[in-house]
Amino acid sequence: MPEGDTVFLAGHRLDEALAGRTLVRGELRHPRWATADLGGRDVLGVRSVGKHLFTRFSGGLSLHTHFRMDGAWHLYRPGDRWKRPGHQVRARLEVPDRVAVGFSLHDVELLPTDQEARLVGHLGPDLLGEDWDAGQEAEATRRLAADPDRELGVALLDQRVLAGVGNLYKAEVCFLLGASPWTPVSGVDPAEAVRLSRKLLLANAWHPEQSTTGSMARGRHHWVFERTGKPCFRCGTRVRVGGQGAGVQERPAYWCPHCQPGPIA
Structure with a gap:
């Protein structure tokens, strides 16, 4: 999607x-x-x-x-x-x-x-909305933190929490936070998760190419997304993938076992 x-x-x-x-x-x-x-x-x-x-x-x-x-x-x-x-x-x-x-x-x-x-009207604050401000950030943070036991990856994809994150940014935000996608929301700083999500979306909003690493070199656009079996750019450990979510909501979750400690699939 x-x-x-x-x-x-x-x-x-x-x-x-x-x-x-x-x-x-x-x-x-x-x-x-x-x-x-x-x-x-x-x-x-x-x-x-x-x-x-x-x-x-x-x-x-x-x-x-x-x-x-x-x-x-x-x-x-x-x-x-x-x-x-x-x-x-x-x-x-x-x-x-x-x-x-x-x-x-x-x-x-x-x-x-x-x-x-x-x-x-049911959506959370739009990360790329023209009306984004400190109040919108606070509301997105509140919604993310509202269910502290929820898996971080699942919460980030919930458009009722914050609108705009898809599977790519879910994977990359979890990596940059140093937490596996199955880590409970309580295991990270929800405000930082919101800020990172907006930062990554903003960085790619005005061009079709999507990079979360800051590099546009071939094969180096993303830290872990769709890099199954390839070495982590930080530590060399091979990136893994596992299913996250239930039924039609299930999505592949990518993570580095070394850089992202915590629960796994």
């Missing part, structure tokens, strides 16, 4: 391409919204909230989309060949010189703009 910074960047690029323009074509290829015609509406802006996107139109209407595991928004010039097949298209928003195409989008919904909170 895309990280919050990926969704943030997608929203920013859509906003740059569409905001302040009038749609010459606006269609949704979704059973529930197939008859909706957005053509002629002005695009007021595009906003990300955690891993959710809202495209706002004149007339007080918003389009909500979520990437889930395989969704994406692409931008093209009219006449360009699309990089994904047409049968994956769920939305098409076109202004005179740009075409925004949403592939394999999930949770597609048209709703009044003043009802957006119905879909995202």
Whole structure:
């Protein structure tokens, strides 16, 4: 599932391409919204909230989309060949010189703009939100610390705690905190976990490449994420992976047994 910074960047690029323009074509290829015609509406802006996107139109209407595991928004010039097949298209928003195409989008919904909170009001503070401040940091810390016995990796992925962390940043935050993903929240400083999460997301918010090590060299972008069996950059111990979470919420958890002492899978 895309990280919050990926969704943030997608929203920013859509906003740059569409905001302040009038749609010459606006269609949704979704059973529930197939008859909706957005053509002629002005695009007021595009906003990300955690891993959710809202495209706002004149007339007080918003389009909500979520990437889930395989969704994406692409931008093209009219006449360009699309990089994904047409049968994956769920939305098409076109202004005179740009075409925004949403592939394999999930949770597609048209709703009044003043009802957006119905879909995202349950989320924790958005780590990349424009309104982030000391109060937002304190609230995210409070939510993370509220269940001290919960596994740290599971808590970081809970969007009701803080919005934007995915499996990549979960793994890297745990590494930088020096705790295994199965360590209880009480075993770390929750305020530091929140600050690290925001720091890593901010570092990668304005470009598609994601590095948590500070290096863009091939194979050195991440400390432990997807580095199973490879030597830890700090101590040389081989990175391990194990399942964390239950049922559909299970995700692979990567860790260095030496640098991250504590419970394991």
